[in-house]
Amino acid sequence: MTRTLYYTATSLDGFIATSEHSLDWLVSRDNDPAGPMGYDVFFAQIGALVMGASTYAWVTEQLDGDWPYDQPTWVLTHRDFPTPADGVDVRFRSGNVAELHPEMVAAAASKDLWVVGGGDLAGQFAERGLLDAVQVSVAPVTLGAGAPLLPRQVELRLTGVARNRDFACLSYDVVR
């Protein structure tokens, strides 16, 4: 059964990017993608992705046209973005995530749906009862301000704790 998962890295004080959308504080840290709660195991179970406009802009700027995902990807936006490359499955939509969620779940084909970010988008799923779990890797830094991790009240149950090099990794189920 497809689960809807918010998987991200965060500063200790709960920001996933600086106010200028920089991730320099994150990408400079040591992390083993094959290690505890690492990206490799997580990503192997992902069948579809969804992200907001700022996150999409960041991904495309970093990649120089080389889109990294084979899975169907929804980008929620009111803007007109170009598709990242020919033949990639990126679907631009706007509106209520509850109305879009069934087609994302169907596309995931029994694998999981990754809410890449930002935090408000994860909150949109959570407030409609559609978010199943949250997994965060906490970088050893505070930022003081920036893009928030999850700006809602969401009740969670701790399901895992691990260290991955510089990161404290925490996983939670959403309590409904």
Ligand SMILES: NC(=O)c1ccc[n+]([C@@H]2O[C@H](COP(=O)([O-])OP(=O)(O)OC[C@H]3O[C@@H](n4cnc5c(N)ncnc54)[C@H](OP(=O)(O)O)[C@@H]3O)[C@@H](O)[C@H]2O)c1
């Ligand atoms: N630390 C990490 O691992 C990590 C992970 C993911 C992202 N990030 C970074 O975190 C930052 C997140 O930025 P952000 O907080 O601005 O969040 P975001 O979700 O990336 O972008 C927010 C924007 O998405 C659009 N949007 C969101 N929901 C929508 C909806 N239901 N319908 C239509 N449009 C919708 C709106 O833009 P428009 O109305 O302008 O289209 C909104 O302003 C980025 O810098 C990203 O690179 C970090």
